[in-house]
Every structure is written in structure tokens, then in C-alpha cells.
Amino acid sequence: MTLSRLASLALILLPVTAHAQILGFTPAHATRESQIEEKLKSIPTPDEERRQHRIFTAEPHVAGSKRNNELAEYIRDEWKKQGLEDVIIREYDVYGTNPKSASLEMLAPVRYQAVLREAPLPGDDDSANPAISGAWSGMSISGEVTAPVVYAHSGNPEDYDLLRKSGISVKGKIVLVRYSNPYSYRGFKALTAQREGAAAMLVYSDPQEDGYKKGRVDPDGPWGPEYHIQRGAITYDFMVPGDPTTPGWASVPGAKHIPIEQAISAPKIMAMPLSWHDAKPLLENMDGPVAPKDWQGALGFTYHLGGEQEKVHLKIEMDNGIQPYYVVEGRIRGSELPDEWVVMGNHRDAWVFGGVDPSSGTASMMELTRSLGELKKQGMRPRRTLVICSWDGEEIGLTGSTEWGEQFADELRSKAVAYINVDEATSGPNFHGQAVASLAPMLVETSRTLQDPSGKSLYDAWKATAAREKEEGTQSSQMNDSGVNDGQLADTRIGSGSDHTVFLNFVGMPVIGLQFDGDYGVYHSAYDDFYWMNHFGDPGYKYHTLMSQLWGVTALRLANADLLPFDFASYASNVRQFVDELATANEKNMWGQPPSAVQPGEDRQPRLDLKPVLDAIDAFESAGKRLNESLTRKLTAGPIDPKLAATVNHGMMQVERNWLNPVGIPGRPWFKHILYGARFTYAHLELPGLTEAVEAKDWPIAKQQAEILRRALEKNTKLLIELNNAAK
Numbered sequence: 241m242t243l244s245r246l247a248s249l250a251l252i253l254l255p256v257t258a259h260a261q262i263l264g265f266t267p268a269h270a271t272r273e274s275q276i277e278e279k280l281k282s283i284p285t286p287d288e289e290r291r292q293h294r295i296f297t298a299e300p301h302v303a304g305s306k307r308n309n310e311l312a313e314y315i316r317d318e319w320k321k322q323g324l325e326d327v328i329i330r331e332y333d334v335y336g337t338n339p340k341s342a343s344l345e346m347l348a349p350v351r352y353q354a355v356l357r358e359a360p361l362p363g364d365d366d367s368a369n370p371a372i373s374g375a376w377s378g379m380s381i382s383g384e385v386t387a388p389v390v391y392a393h394s395g396n397p398e399d400y401d402l403l404r405k406s407g408i409s410v411k412g413k414i415v416l417v418r419y420s421n422p423y424s425y426r427g428f429k430a431l432t433a434q435r436e437g438a439a440a441m442l443v444y445s446d447p448q449e450d451g452y453k454k455g456r457v458d459p460d461g462p463w464g465p466e467y468h469i470q471r472g473a474i475t476y477d478f479m480v481p482g483d484p485t486t487p488g489w490a491s492v493p494g495a496k497h498i499p500i501e502q503a504i505s506a507p508k509i510m511a512m513p514l515s516w517h518d519a520k521p522l523l524e525n526m527d528g529p530v531a532p533k534d535w536q537g538a539l540g541f542t543y544h545l546g547g548e549q550e551k552v553h554l555k556i557e558m559d560n561g562i563q564p565y566y567v568v569e570g571r572i573r574g575s576e577l578p579d580e581w582v583v584m585g586n587h588r589d590a591w592v593f594g595g596v597d598p599s600s601g602t603a604s605m606m607e608l609t610r611s612l613g614e615l616k617k618q619g620m621r622p623r624r625t626l627v628i629c630s631w632d633g634e635e636i637g638l639t640g641s642t643e644w645g646e647q648f649a650d651e652l653r654s655k656a657v658a659y660i661n662v663d664e665a666t667s668g669p670n671f672h673g674q675a676v677a678s679l680a681p682m683l684v685e686t687s688r689t690l691q692d693p694s695g696k697s698l699y700d701a702w703k704a705t706a707a708r709e710k711e712e713g714t715q716s717s718q719m720n721d722s723g724v725n726d727g728q729l730a731d732t733r734i735g736s737g738s739d740h741t742v743f744l745n746f747v748g749m750p751v752i753g754l755q756f757d758g759d760y761g762v763y764h765s766a767y768d769d770f771y772w773m774n775h776f777g778d779p780g781y782k783y784h785t786l787m788s789q790l791w792g793v794t795a796l797r798l799a800n801a802d803l804l805p806f807d808f809a810s811y812a813s814n815v816r817q818f819v820d821e822l823a824t825a826n827e828k829n830m831w832g833q834p835p836s837a838v839q840p841g842e843d844r845q846p847r848l849d850l851k852p853v854l855d856a857i858d859a860f861e862s863a864g865k866r867l868n869e870s871l872t873r874k875l876t877a878g879p880i881d882p883k884l885a886a887t888v889n890h891g892m893m894q895v896e897r898n899w900l901n902p903v904g905i906p907g908r909p910w911f912k913h914i915l916y917g918a919r920f921t922y923a924h925l926e927l928p929g930l931t932e933a934v935e936a937k938d939w940p941i942a943k944q945q946a947e948i949l950r951r952a953l954e955k956n957t958k959l960l961i962e963l964n965n966a967a968k
């Protein structure tokens with residue numbers, strides 16, 4: 241081949257091979273970004289992930305404990321060594337919860353003293369650690385009661401309706417409920433029991449849900465054994481998360497606290513979790529009617545509703561009160577745009593050892609920060625600032641992140657690009673990526689550049705997982721029959737239950753959540769530990785390593801992009817889907833009469849007209865499409881004028897803030913986002929204010945909420961048009 245022929249080939253090939261394409265980057269910067277990402281991906285190792293994981297899982301470290309506070313200092317010291325900047329431990333004096341003592345005894349018809357502890361497992365030395373707590377529920381009140389026990393299935397309102405129909409009252413009695421059938425947050429079970437007038441709630445793990453009915457149990461398999469106790473808080477953080485005594489403001493030292501009696505998120509009922517070992521004698525000795533078929537469990541006898549002959553004595557002593565929680569904060573200051581922040585976080589506190597929850601995430605975070613520190617030392621400082629936090633008290637009421645988010649809400653609203661949360665990094669190989677819809681396309685694109693331990697790209701592995709779950713019927717409802725396409729891969733239905741909540745629902749920041757999962761029956765028990773991770777969850781620490789890489793690449797794309805990779809057309813089509821689903825689910829209520837009842841020539845009049853909202857969504861979508869086109873053109877053409885980039889980026893950061901209604905959703909003023917919310921069960925709830933009003937058939941409020949939504953869409957459409965005019 242002649243030299244000139246080679247040269248012309250190179251000219252043709254160069255743009256394709258040398259210039260990577262990444263959403264939000266000019267071709268030249270995309271090439272540079274790919275090099276930085278390759279470097280980052282090469283740093284985390286399975287051995288280091290395992291070493292860090294062992295440090296965090298060596299001892300129990302519940303929120304407020306000495307060990308958890310020592311781990312805060314450990315993280316601070318490591319981050320300083322790794323090269324993070326402005327590393328600081330922030331103190332919040334919050335209303336905390338600690339167990340003092342508890343006993344449970346059945347007095348009649350037979351005597352049984354509950355164990356309330358987990359038995360050591362052969363081969364798992366940690367499970368014999370004397371520092372392991374007994375059975376306790378965070379935020380239970382103290383008290384003592386002797387009363388009959390009623391089996392109330394999952395403890396949801398409809399379960400009590402059924403009990404009432406069977407002539408069984410739970411007033412002054414102890415209710416025994418089970419976890420997760422269908423899944424509902426234990427705090428909602430506690431609130432429901434409190435509203436029903438029960439004296440106490442016991443919540444147990446039926447082997448049907450997470451034990452031998454599912455498969456082999458620990459130490460021979462990943463499922464929960466006879467003695468495993470799912471601890472957990474019952475805080476009503478679906479009303480307002482964080483410290484119950486500082487709703488809406490930060491518990492910095494010296495802050496004002498309201499009395500606990502006035503705190504709406506503080507439970508007023510005793511509660512305790514049980515292993516099935518301890519629940520079995522209670523269930524076995526119940527009298528009363530036979531429980532319905534779908535209330536039966538896997539314990540091998542017929543479950544009854546109880547309520548009469550069985551007498552149980554329950555005593556719980558708690559030590560609840562103000563105590564310090566500690567958030568560790570560090571950053572790598574941006575080289576060009578230090579006042580634009582990409583925020584990341586993981587909680588540190590665990591119910592016991594936290595093998596999966598959260599120490600797998602904490603280990604991944606420590607390898608990520610080491611990698612980022614290494615890049616910085618090699619001259620690869622991100623353009624924007626990376627802020628990274630180790631949260632405290634997530635398990636109690638999303639406490640540390642909420643207080644921190646409330647403290648810095650104003651600064652975050654002006655500076656934050658997005659928040660990336662990793663709670664549990666891995667309990668198995670199945671990837672689940674969550675994102676607000678504007679960031680879903682960039683998350684899918686990012687997954688293409690990572691290698692899954694199976695040998696596939698993470699993108700292909702993700703697709704396979706989504707397809708499998710679709711087949712099993714466990715997928716989110718947004719995957720339709722025509723397969724799992726890219727637009728449906730990321731889960732855009734974001735409820736509560738982890739540290740992203742304050743950033744999305746209170747501050748108005750776009751959020752991303754990353755997690756690998758699998759068969760996992762030891763959640764919140766003492767068996768969620770190093771042994772479990774090394775035998776079942778992630779024996780080679782490959783998924784921990786992949787999480788560090790994925791988390792890092794996602795953060796760097798947001799930190800280094802020329803134009804932030806938001807896709808508002810994608811956002812619009814998501815919101816349209818939410819509205820369509822709301823209309824379909826409430827079709828009967830929203831229209832006064834069925835179509836057949838309408839006289840010929842007469843118009844069918846809806847009780848709530850969603851047409852103005854749908855029109856506003858259409859306008860937002862076309863503005864989003866036009867902006868996508870203009871920005872793509874700008875990026876392809878090469879270097880972006882910094883002034884234009886600042887205008888466009890700050891404008892795009894404002895879009896998420898504009899979804900906030902300052903007065904909040906009806907009845908829950910802390911929750912300000914009008915697109916995303918959570919039900920009391922923690923389940924995702926789209927268009928929360930509007931949906932709850934429609935479901936309650938409160939048409940004046942529904943109309944008001946629809947108008948708030950329409951106006952927010954209009955405001956964001958106007959904003960996108962302005963940005964497009966600037967960028968054209």
C-alpha cells in the first residue's frame with residue numbers, strides 16, 4: 241500500500257476509531273474521557289475490595305455505636321491518605337434508638353420463653369461474636385404488656401379488615417405479622433397496628449418468604465435459617481425522614497428539637513422482630529378461625545387467627561434519646577468547575593455486621609475513592625467537584641443523609657448536578673440500575689463500557705437480567721411485551737428506602753442508584769456477614785470491583801461532560817407514561833359514567849380532565865427533542881464556548897429543581913417532588929400528590945395537583961426553549 245493511500249485511510253478511520261462517542265462530550269474530550277475511564281477501571285482489585293469488606297464486617301456497627309463511630313474515623317483517615325480533599329466528620333445530634341432489654345414469654349396455653357437471639361452457625365465464626373445484639377426494632381417504644389396474640393398476616397390495612405369480618409378485634413392485643421407478603425415496609429405495618437389500637441407488634445420471617453421454601457439455608461445456602469432475625473427500624477419516615485425531632489431542618493449541634501411526643505414520624509407502639517424459631521410456638525398454639533389460604537405459611541401446620549386463649553407477656557426497654565451520628569464528607573475539587581458538584585454516598589451503619597447491607601457498598605466506595613485519589617495524583621483531576629459521603633443512621637430513618645441534605649439544601653440547589661447512591665453493592669450477580677428518566681440514557685450508555693464477570697458487557701448482562709425477570713413476572717411494569725429495549729432498561733420509578741430520598745424529594749436533585757442483587761435471605765440479620773458474602777453473595781469480590789468501576793465511570797461522566805448528559809425528551813415520555821397509567825388505573829373513578837351510559841351525541845365528561853397536562857407533556861417533549869438536537873450538533877462541531885456551556889448546564893440543572901412544589905405534596909410537606917414519591921409501604925409512587933388525590937376521589941385537590949404539574953411542565957418547557965435558543 242502506498243503512503244498516500246495509508247494516509248487517506250487513516251483520515252477516514254480516525255474519527256471512528258480514535259474518537260469515542262459519549263453523551264455530553266465533544267469528540268476530542270470523549271477520547272480523553274475514555275482514557276481516564278480505562279485508567280480508573282484498572283485500579284480497583286478484588287483483593288482490596290475483600291480487605292476493606294473484612295474491616296467493615298469485623299464487628300457489629302449499628303448507628304450510634306462506638307464501633308460505627310470508629311469506622312467514621314477510619315474512613316476519614318483512609319480518605320486523607322488516598323488524596324481526598326476537605327475531609328471532615330460532621331456531627332448531628334439526633335434522636336437515636338438503642339435496645340436495653342427485651343423478653344417475650346408465652347404463658348398460656350403452654351409456656352414458652354423466646355430465645356430472641358441468633359444461634360451460631362458452624363463454620364461462621366463471626367456468628368458466635370458475643371457483641372451481636374438480640375431481637376430489637378429501631379424506634380420501638382418501651383413498655384410491658386400481657387395480652388392475647390392475633391395473627392394479622394402482613395399487617396396491612398386489608399388484613400385487619402378481614403380480621404374484623406371474622407369478629408376479631410386487636411385492641412389492646414399483641415399482633416403477630418410476617419414480613420413481605422406482599423412487601424410492605426415494617427414501619428407501615430407498625431403504623432397500621434398502632435392505628436388499629438394494638439398494644440404491640442411482633443414481626444417474623446416466615447420461611448415462605450426468605451427461608452427453606454426458597455432454597456438451601458445458611459451456612460449451606462443463601463437463604464435465612466431457623467434463627468435469623470430481620471431487625472429494622474419502624475420509623476414513620478414515609479411522613480418525614482431523618483431525625484423525628486427536627487422535621488425539615490438539620491440536627492446540627494445546638495439546633496432546636498421538638499418534643500418526641502409531637503414528632504409525627506416517631507412510632508407510639510412497641511415492636512419486636514422474631515425468627516421463625518420463636519414465632520412457631522406462638523402460631524402453633526393459636527385458637528380461633530383457620531386463617532385464609534393465602535395467609536398460610538411454610539411452617540408445616542395450619543395457621544389460625546388466634547386472639548383468645550393464648551396469653552403472652554412482652555417487655556421491651558429501649559434507650560431512645562438524643563445522641564451524635566457522624567457523616568464523613570470528602571471531595572476532589574474540580575479543576576475547571578469547582579462549584580458544580582457530583583455527589584455520591586453510601587451508608588456506614590449496619591444492623592449487625594452488614595455483610596451486604598451496607599458494607600458491600602462501603603467496600604466498593606473505599607476502592608472507588610482510592611481509584612479517584614490515584615487519578616488525581618496522576619494529574620487526572622475531574623472538571624467538576626466530586627463530593628463523597630459516608631452516611632450514618634440510614635437504617636434508623638435515613639437520618640445522616642437527611643440531616644446533611646437539609647443542612648446544605650440551598651448550596652446543593654445551586655451547585656449539585658446529581659446524586660449517585662450505592663447502598664448494598666451486591667448480594668448476587670443481577671444488575672439493577674435506577675435513574676430519574678433524564679439520566680436513564682446516560683446510565684444505559686455507561687453500562688456498555690463495563691465488563692461483567694460473566695464475560696458479557698454489563699449492558700448485555702443487564703439486558704439478560706431484565707429479560708429473565710420479565711419472564712418471571714417480577715419486572716417493573718414499564719417493560720412491555722415487545723422485549724426489553726434500551727429505553728426500558730433503567731428503573732425510573734424511584735420510591736424511598738435509602739439515602740437518595742433527601743436529594744430527590746427535598747432538594748430536587750436528579751438521582752441514580754446502583755445495585756447488584758441475588759438470592760438473599762439473611763437481610764438485616766447477624767448472618768449477613770463476611771462468611772455469607774464469601775460463600776454466596778460475591779465469593780470472588782468481582783461484583784464489588786465492578787461496582788467501584790461502574791460508580792466511578794458514572795460519576796466521571798457527569799463530572800467531566802462538556803454539556804451535562806440530560807435527556808429531557810426521555811423525561812417527557814416517562815412522565816406521559818406515569819399520567820397514562822394513572823388514568824388507566826383510575827378509569828372508572830375519573831369518568832362519572834361508563835361509555836355505554838352516555839347518550840348518543842352527548843359528550844362524556846371526566847371528573848378530572850388530564851388533557852392540559854398531556855398537552856404540556858407534548859410541548860416539554862418537543863422542546864427536549866429540539867434541545868437534544870442542538871446540543872448534539874454543538875458537541876459534534878467541537879469545542880464548546882465556556883460561557884455557553886455554563887448557561888446550558890446551569891439551566892439543565894434547574895429542571896429537576898423545577899419539579900419541586902415548595903409546599904410539598906398534600907399531607908406530607910417535606911416531600912416536595914411532584915413526579916416522584918413513595919407510598920407508606922416505601923413502594924414507588926409516581927405523581928404522588930395527583931395520584932393520592934385521584935385514589936381518594938378528592939377531585940378539587942386532584943385538579944389543583946394537576947394544575948401544579950401542568951405549570952411545572954410549562955416552566956420547564958420555557959426553560960428548555962431558552963436554552964435551545966442560546967445553543968442554536
Ligand SMILES: [Zn+2]
Pocket residue numbers: 587597598634663664
Ligand atoms: Zn442499607
